[in-house]
Amino acid sequence: MADLTTNCGGIISPNPFWLASAPPANSGKQVMRAFDAGWGGAVWKTLGQPIQNVSSRFGATNYGGTAAIGFNNIELITDRPLDVNFAEIAEVKRLYPKHAVIVSLMVETRQEWQDIIKRSIDTGADGLELNFGCPHGMCERGMGSAVGQEPRVNEEITSWAKEYSSIPVLVKLTPNVGDILPHGHAAQRGGADGVSLINTIKSIISVDIDRFVPNPRVGSMSTNGGYCGAAVKPIALHMCGQLARDPGFNIPISGIGGVTNWRDAVEFMLLGASSVQVCTEVMLKGYRIVEDMIEGLNEYLDEKGFASASEIVGKAIPGYSEWGNLDLNYETVAKIDSESCIGCYKCVVACHDGAHQCIHPNPDDARVPIVDEDECVGCNLCQIVCPVPDCISLVEVANGFAPASWNEHLNEGAVLRPKKGSH
């Protein structure tokens, strides 16, 4: 068994799996049940001036019979009295000293930040997370993503927090920006010990086509909410990797967004996350999903020969580069395994209508499609639509050309192979 101990910006937890600041981390009883189930840390539901919430609050995107591949909410920060929250945090810390408890905060004025930080530290919490990310409701009041979208304000509030805090400070970033880098840098300049990302993405989840109102419907109206869940993982992974590979960005990342199982968590870690936070999947399936996350990560680390989880943090960063550095002479073509092919011709239609018209119906009865390898551009579309695992593989072609990127072609005149499928 590998060592799963995690250090994210000075916050230590027995494993990298933390509850994200959200309903699953709303109260002491919940967080304690989560720790009992195996979670290594919890970022408490954001504290600030307690708010009043609406009914209903959540919506979901379903696709092809799968419920809630994406999720959306118009919930605000905590609606519970601060005294109660702080007393519970202190209780959790007393009973679970080895687990990480991070207090998420969102207030307005410098004085409010000073007060709430002091009260948070007094609970014995392990760290703070500044919520600069909430993209609905709170931003209308000048907080949340309204802060996260302004690097100058972000840096300033972060520096206040650092000034008042004796425990590590993470800054939770919003993905509702064109480029994540200036925002990560602002947090770093403000002195943050790490960043958490992503918070939710501004969205309208669906529209009630009978009542002519977007969802989730609050009486006769609705508002835009925050998108999260499995569907947002690619956006979150990109932002995580983007910061992690930036040479000027040197503080740890807590990865969030669409983590549903150990695999997703490993992907975040490979792209630079030291810890991983989960909200939606816990809301949908419960704290118990962490058993598989811990076990799956352990098996993965053992199988790959890593002694500790920290060894994989950032392992895929060297493999994440600019388009201009990709090898244009690397050539692949689709190969179909005739043994396992079931003859659905999904690859045929996808290639004909959506790619390069080079997979053809079999003229015999066999219904194993024929790939015209001279025309196949190796795009992957057929492999993506094929319902049979490992039936279509993309096989490397030894075309005799030395590796050459676009940049090398422009700057050094490197020779490119002839284009395929471009007539």
Place this chain on the structure above:
Amino acid sequence: MSRPPEQRSETRFSDFKHAYNEAQALAEANRCLYCEDAPCIQACPTSIDIPEFIRKIATGNLKGSARTIFSSNILGMSCARVCPVETLCVGDCVFNAMEAPPIQIGKLQRYSTDIAFDKEWRFFEAGPDSGQSVGLIGGGPASLAAAHELRRLGHACTIYEKRSVLGGLNSTGVAPYKMKADRAADEVEWVLAIGGIDVQLGVEIGKDVSWADLESEHDALFFGAGLGPDRFLKVDGEDLSGVFGAVDWIEAMKLQDLDLASVRSAVVVGGGNTAVDAVRELLGLGVPKVTMVYRGDEAKMSGYQHEWREAKVEGALSIWRGVPTAFTGSGKLESITVAALNADKKPTGEASALPADLALLAIGQGKLGDMLGSLDGVTVEWGRVVTAEDGATGRPGLYAGGDAANGGKEVVNAAAEGMRAARGIDAYLGGDRG
């Protein structure tokens, strides 16, 4: 460990329920709702965390999936194949209430456990040596599950088995279209791999070794001897060649190569699961005419209806409300006299002759518990050894489980009771687990 011979009649069968490939397993696993407090778990006698092992298949954590299964049921591989899932876990899957196809838990469990066997994953180690030893009577599912758990708790184990193979009815009884004897032998080896289980084959307790010797040899005992021999009707002609007890015949069919070429018409007497299995086995081995003779009505037979429906599709014939009163023939069986019964199972006075050259009696098995009846503290009811929840008999240090204690249920019950008894024995021996 002795393995079954290559040449066996049972090898002519293929699996009636096919193994999943990866695509099928993933599609089915992703369909599971991951219910909380899931009814399927409650329906499993070993309480396997079904939603959890299925989710682990879906996430690609196959090792974890198998670990989840085996930690609740070390015989999870054979159970995946032989459990009557339609009446257990699958029967209680919440999808039934939606009138949607229930999750194929058995097939998913087979997928996971077969991979674990193929890859030779091992999940358990023997506990630190307790210095105490337990003797287990019988080498069937109950004793194997008990011995494995006892080894995890650090106790030395000796299994005494009167046959030349371990596995009990998993090796000698279950229908070959569910599992064959060689696969049962694989499981036995897999279980024994924990080490420290001494196996004494060909040793019959009560005959080769006395109770007194056994009790002085070990610190505790587990009685997992299953059921006794096939019952007979006690009517004329049962000693004719061609008349067999069904369980006996099934054992021969599973472990030997029988010549059935001359059998034109076979009769199976009984209406339980052994009878239905025997009917399907005879049909599968090419016997042209196979008739089940049962004293009750079709709706009242104790064999599973879903299995009997399949048997009918395969060509099974039946005589309801009938009972053989004589087996006749010169030297070997030629005909059976079948008396008609009324709804109260009383003879109507009518009788008919049924030509037959093979008859299998599947009217139940004797109970072995009687061999314990003379021991102080042991209560035997209808041949069944009475035990507390933890398998304890009234005699200190003597525990029982499986068919011998439950009167004849399924492999999974034997596994559950064996495991529970192991914990009971551990507590008795002063272990700190309870």
